[in-house]
Amino acid sequence: MSPQDVLYWIRRQPFIPFRMYLSTGDEFDVRRPEFIWVGKSRCTVGLFDDFDKDRNVDVALAHIAMIEAVPPSIDLAVLAKGAGENA
Numbered sequence: 001m002s003p004q005d006v007l008y009w010i011r012r013q014p015f016i017p018f019r020m021y022l023s024t025g026d027e028f029d030v031r032r033p034e035f036i037w038v039g040k041s042r043c044t045v046g047l048f049d050d051f052d053k054d055r056n057v058d059v060a061l062a063h064i065a066m067i068e069a070v071p072p073s074i075d076l077a078v079l080a081k082g083a084g085e086n087a
Contacts, residue, residue: 001064006038009067017070020045022063029070 017031035046
């Protein structure tokens with residue numbers, strides 16, 4: 001994938017979180033444009049988890065097979081609360 005293809009997703013207004021699928025089978029979500037840096041042949045993705053641990057992953061642009069928008073996350077706690085009120 002070209003740097004311009006990745007930059008298209010980063011620069012969209014409004015920004016839409018996206019998922020990169022790699023030829024290795026790995027997937028990485030980019031939730032904010034500040035969490036990815038694109039170079040000529042590689043990009044660095046900042047990853048964060050629920051335990052306040054963070055790490056960076058370097059990805060060769062040639063390994064990005066596809067990019068798609070991340071579906072909106074579902075807050076299961078809100079759904080569970082709503083289901084309990086209707087029961």
